[in-house]
Amino acid sequence: MGRVKNWWTGLLMVSPSILLVIVFVYGLIGQNVATSLEAAKTRSGRVLAEGGLANYVELLTWDRYQHALWNLLILTLVFVGGTMFFGLLWALLLEKGVPGEGFFRSVYLFPMAVSFIASGVVWRWLLDPGMGEQAIGLNKLFLMMGMPALQSTWWSSAGKFNMAAMAIPAIWQLAGYVMALFLAGFRGISEDQREAARVDGATEFQLYRHVLFPQLSPIALSALIIVGHMSMKTFDLIYAIAGQNSYVSEVPATLMWVQLFSLNNPVQAAANATILLAVIAVAVVPYLIYTNRTERAGR
Amino acid sequence: MRFKTAIAVGLAGMLALAGCSGGGTPATTPAANAGGATTAAGPAGGAEGGAGGDVGVFTWWAEGSEKDGLAELEKLFEQDFPNNTFVNLAVAGGAGSNAKAKLAADLQNNNPPESFQGHAGAELMDYIDADQIEPVNDIIDELGGDSVFPKNLLDLISVDGDIFSVPSNVHRSNVVWVNPAVLAEAGISTDAPADLDAWIADLEKLKAAGVDTPISVGTAAWTQVHLFESILLAELGTDEYNKLFEPGASWDTDAVKSAVSKYAKVLTYANTGGADDWPAATVMVIDGKAGYNIMGDWAVAEFNSKNKTYGTDYLAWPTPGTDGTFLFLADSFTLAKGAKNPEGAKDWLRLVGSAEGQKAFNIVKGSIPARTDVAAGDFPEYQQSAMTSFKEDKIASSIAHGAAANNAWNSEIGTAISKFWTDKDEAGLVSGLVAAADKNNK
Numbered sequence: 001m002g003r004v005k006n007w008w009t010g011l012l013m014v015s016p017s018i019l020l021v022i023v024f025v026y027g028l029i030g031q032n033v034a035t036s037l038e039a040a041k042t043r044s045g046r047v048l049a050e051g052g053l054a055n056y057v058e059l060l061t062w063d064r065y066q067h068a069l070w071n072l073l074i075l076t077l078v079f080v081g082g083t084m085f086f087g088l089l090w091a092l093l094l095e096k097g098v099p100g101e102g103f104f105r106s107v108y109l110f111p112m113a114v115s116f117i118a119s120g121v122v123w124r125w126l127l128d129p130g131m132g133e134q135a136i137g138l139n140k141l142f143l144m145m146g147m148p149a150l151q152s153t154w155w156s157s158a159g160k161f162n163m164a165a166m167a168i169p170a171i172w173q174l175a176g177y178v179m180a181l182f183l184a185g186f187r188g189i190s191e192d193q194r195e196a197a198r199v200d201g202a203t204e205f206q207l208y209r210h211v212l213f214p215q216l217s218p219i220a221l222s223a224l225i226i227v228g229h230m231s232m233k234t235f236d237l238i239y240a241i242a243g244q245n246s247y248v249s250e251v252p253a254t255l256m257w258v259q260l261f262s263l264n265n266p267v268q269a270a271a272n273a274t275i276l277l278a279v280i281a282v283a284v285v286p287y288l289i290y291t292n293r294t295e296r297a298g299r
Numbered sequence: 300m301r302f303k304t305a306i307a308v309g310l311a312g313m314l315a316l317a318g319c320s321g322g323g324t325p326a327t328t329p330a331a332n333a334g335g336a337t338t339a340a341g342p343a344g345g346a347e348g349g350a351g352g353d354v355g356v357f358t359w360w361a362e363g364s365e366k367d368g369l370a371e372l373e374k375l376f377e378q379d380f381p382n383n384t385f386v387n388l389a390v391a392g393g394a395g396s397n398a399k400a401k402l403a404a405d406l407q408n409n410n411p412p413e414s415f416q417g418h419a420g421a422e423l424m425d426y427i428d429a430d431q432i433e434p435v436n437d438i439i440d441e442l443g444g445d446s447v448f449p450k451n452l453l454d455l456i457s458v459d460g461d462i463f464s465v466p467s468n469v470h471r472s473n474v475v476w477v478n479p480a481v482l483a484e485a486g487i488s489t490d491a492p493a494d495l496d497a498w499i500a501d502l503e504k505l506k507a508a509g510v511d512t513p514i515s516v517g518t519a520a521w522t523q524v525h526l527f528e529s530i531l532l533a534e535l536g537t538d539e540y541n542k543l544f545e546p547g548a549s550w551d552t553d554a555v556k557s558a559v560s561k562y563a564k565v566l567t568y569a570n571t572g573g574a575d576d577w578p579a580a581t582v583m584v585i586d587g588k589a590g591y592n593i594m595g596d597w598a599v600a601e602f603n604s605k606n607k608t609y610g611t612d613y614l615a616w617p618t619p620g621t622d623g624t625f626l627f628l629a630d631s632f633t634l635a636k637g638a639k640n641p642e643g644a645k646d647w648l649r650l651v652g653s654a655e656g657q658k659a660f661n662i663v664k665g666s667i668p669a670r671t672d673v674a675a676g677d678f679p680e681y682q683q684s685a686m687t688s689f690k691e692d693k694i695a696s697s698i699a700h701g702a703a704a705n706n707a708w709n710s711e712i713g714t715a716i717s718k719f720w721t722d723k724d725e726a727g728l729v730s731g732l733v734a735a736a737d738k739n740n741k
Contacts, residue, residue, distance in 0.1 A: 130572025
């Protein structure tokens with residue numbers, strides 16, 4: 001009897017937040033999907049979208065959209081790979097308790113406190129494509145250091161992998177965060193295990209490979225998902241660095257802005273948003289299921 | 300090594316903060332209503348002293364000479380219509396790119412300002428198409444109709460006899476800004492070359508003389524479209540150029556192809572980076588790093604702010620091959636559908652369209668009045684010559700500034716041009732331009 005009463009009070013307490021989530025998250029997702037299926041025409045009779053699933057077919061077969069998807073793939077691979085690599089490297093260097101650890105930890109974590117839009121303004125200048133006499137930013141730095149061969153056009157080159165350069169500022173920004181996650185993971189492993197391994201004659205490499213790293217895999221997975229979904233949603237960084245309407249650095253999120261505000265085509269923008277949501281869900285949902293299961297198993 | 304990385308990271312962090320603090324732009328605060336102004340000798344029509352209430356005016360005039368020009372209008376508005384309160388809704392950002400996004404959201408949400416800025420021409424058609432603005436024929440008639448506004452300008456903002464905005468100012472797009480000192484080093488005459496080929500030869504001479512960047516251009520897509528439209532006009536001639544924007548016109552022509560290859564040629568003399576938006580590119584000419592820059596006549600403000608003298612420190616001519624044609628763009632003000640205070644909005648349009656308002660605004664902004672009956676005498680030298688050209692020259696409409704092509708078309712041309720900037724694929728640019736025209740020009 002008392003249990004049932006408690007259950008009702010609890011529901012009453014959380015119902016405002018449930019309602020808000022229903023309306024402002026799932027309601028708006030639904031609205032977005034509905035919009036993406038609409039037919040749209042301008043008053044002068046130009047067809048913007050045929051309606052129904054044809055909208056998606058049109059978007060997916062659009063070479064500009066495919067180019068944006070490719071850019072997103074490159075960006076995500078380099079961004080996730082880079083943050084994981086540097087995050088783990090820094091965590092490894094710091095976890096042994098070097099002098100001034102607190103200082104280094106703050107230094108690495110600090111970039112995360114800066115917003116993408118603010119750091120983007122600086123990176124726009126650092127990654128300027130001008131070379132030789134026109135060089136500014138990083139290219140100028142390389143010239144001054146006597147290493148002209150290192151100059152690059154960065155993200156604004158015609159190559160297929162130009163978006164790898166766009167990942168540099170993103171890595172700078174978030175590698176520290178991944179480091180903090182890993183560092184917390186290392187600290188969570190009790191010292192006894194290391195000593196036990198050493199007593200058993202494990203080398204330092206074997207200790208990490210067989211004792212410590214396996215215990216970090218849930219953390220690595222969380223980091224992967226968090227960084228990966230941030231990469232897929234990235235808009236502000238690219239907008240700040242490349243400006244509006246930059247074809248070479250276009251990803252679905254920036255293309256959506258162009259569709260909505262420049263091409264005046266909210267229907268196609270909604271279709272783009274729906275696909276983006278689906279892509280992110282493909283990455284995030286299995287992770288949620290996995291963590292739910294492991295939590296239940298751990299109970 | 301680790302320590303060096305740490306320092307580098309720290310320095311970059313500080314730079315980020317510096318960039319942050321420099322970004323804020325103070326917005327103009329709407330001045331308090333100057334109650335009990337003495338005279339109302341300005342625009343006639345409407346209620347005496349104005350209809351009353353707030354009049355929200357949306358522009359992207361938030362910086363520099365544009366902001367000062369708007370402040371002049373605000374002063375006059377409060378003087379002529381003391382009953383009204385001017386509310387400045389300006390949004391900063393290059394060529395209105397941020398402002399248009401904010402405006403689109405406001406219009407979508409049925410929360411329009413009383414009046415908003417729009418480039419006169421094809422760009423306005425988007426708002427007409429979306430049923431977001433009202434005809435203003437009565438205001439235009441009150442102001443004097445086509446006896447004071449050029450007929451071809453009114454045609455650009457009319458649909459089926461309804462006029463949809465009040466033009467406030469006109470700018471010229473096809474202007475080359477020249478640093479004579481740089482030209483002198485290479486022994487090039489400072490007179491304008493006769494045509495595009497002669498000019499390209501001069502660019503080659505500058506390059507040979509060791510000037511690293513004979514012509515400067517921004518990396519922002521619209522500044523490249525701006526350069527391209529001048530070259531397109533020079534190569535096609537005014538009539539052929541104007542025909543490109545008639546419904547159903549084909550861009551798949553030899554003339555367009557040769558314009559594209561001329562553009563590609565000119566880009567080989569341009570900087571590949573180092574200047575993001577137009578001011579940085581213009582400053583390269585001012586500093587003597589570049590010989591030429593093509594930018595609209597608002598660039599004169601940049602020269603003025605560096606205390607440079609026209610004729611000695613810098614020169615300006617029409618883009619070679621376009622002499623006798625005025626590649627124009629114009630700003631205009633609309634009456635938003637569903638505005639809360641339409642009568643107040645009309646008072647604003649009366650002021651913007653009046654000779655008094657256009658004179659006060661344009662002298663400060665550096666543009667020329669859209670009205671043809673404003674006395675040229677009080678304007679600075681360059682503006683006087685521009686006013687003469689606007690009256691006498693052939694008129695062509697700018698692509699980059701929304702006169703010739705609507706927003707969607709303009710955006711797709713910008714994409715093709717921005718793609719070309721990196722891959723230099725001429726055939727790709729031509730097919731991009733053709734596809735954009737086929738899709739949007741119906």
